[in-house]
Amino acid sequence: MDDRILIRPYTAGDADATIEIFLRSIREVSSKDYSPAQIEAWAKVEDPSLWAERRISRPAWIAEVDGRPAGFSDLTEDGCLDMMFVHPEFQSVGVATRLLRRVEEEAFKLGFRRIYTEASRTARPFFERKGFRVLTGQIVEKRGQGLENFLMEKVYT
Template sequence: MLTLRRYVPADCDNAAEIFLRAIREVASRDYTPAQIEAWARVDDRQVWTERRASRPTWIAEVQDLPIGFADLEPDGHLDMMFVHPDHQGIGAASTLLQRIEAEAQKLGLKRISTEASLTARPFFERRGFVVLARQSVEKRGQTLANFRMEKLLS
């Protein structure tokens, strides 16, 4: 059974592991090994956990095992949403996005924006996001394509 709960600082290692494995094992279908190496890093775990704790962040769990996470910045920007590769396709990302949307509406936001990877773009499009622009982002000397997307909330 999939459940959601709020992120706590003790979730840092699990969230970082989900982030790293999702990029290395899932996004690697759409990016080169050099791009994955540049992207899949958590250089400072203290900064990582402070960033997650500074905004509404949720952990998706199955039987108390963290399998995904998502966060929402005050301006409606969905900064991160990742699901562990072993738990893709069970609705974790959809459930996390529903929670993000509910929180955004509770905060009175009119839209949610994100920078979706090549891998994530179809997921967001199926859930009502539209592409505003294709972008090239530099990470540690590598250029990665992504998409600035948004969804208007009712």
């Protein structure tokens, strides 16, 4: 499967696909780790134009499998892997691994020796397998609901 996964830069025309991936991933994958009320609070994009601006304003990538959007990720200017979501139909086939590899390549190019993320309960095991360590657990509020996530980092030597 790995050779069928294409990672390419995010473009302005990718906003709708990334929103769909984000919403479906939360509703169909993260729903096993969070309550229905938490999922309802988290799985919203209130301003699609602001969403698109955030993605285009930083290094961001789309993963495609056979030409279909399968996942996306981005990297902020301070080394935060801000978002990484994989479409439910493409879970466990290497999409997140390939996206992370691309994020790490960009981080090295920018001179980062550390990247960090705020991983959901769902994503924490993936990041741990990839060498990230938990710095702390935290509760973030989304529309009146507290959601547990984990501040994690990976340091490169």
